[in-house]
Amino acid sequence: DGGITQSPKYLFRKEGQNVTLSCEQNLNHDAMYWYRQDPGQGLRLIYYSQIVNDFQKGDIAEGYSVSREKKESFPLTVTSAQKNPTAFYLCASTLGGSGYTFGSGTRLTVV
């Protein structure tokens, strides 16, 4: 079955540490997105990529980095420069205007 897989489901980060969240899709979608969700809030766009080897900053890109070396994969790195990383991270992909397919999310907590 086609879909988006995010891993891990839960992730704990120590102060000053970089962590990478995985996002893989087998839907053959061109565009992929990373959103951050905080409690009681909507989704805020971190980064997006429309094609391989190209990506753009979203509304809250500071402290994050991405790569898009393969169509199927769009990993997100949360760097030590992100001062408040505790949140629920959602990866999505789309083909045309028919809406996003979301992964099941990664919950990141700073310890």
Next chain:
Amino acid sequence: GEDVEQSLFLSVREGDSSVINCTYTDSSSTYLYWYKQEPGAGLQLLTYIFSNMDMKQDQRLTVLLNKKDKHLSLRIADTQTGDSAIYFCAERGTNAGKSTFGDGTTLTVKP
């Protein structure tokens, strides 16, 4: 920038109809979407409507779009306890397929 607004909470009795409302600001929106999020999960696309349509019906779901007033609604007929979730309105503009999301409406269905 684009903005999407929704009321935060709605409570209904099982068997009643639920109506969730949304307003948006981007007059160039091409598609408008409704997503459902259950606790700890990613978002699931429920339905969407193209901006040149007024209404779309899909089983228990009816979407109404008033493009002049930039108002979108989702009606759920015969609401069940399994419909309890957070419902997000989103719009897609003409910029790179990005969607802007509202903060979500928490629907509580009481038996």
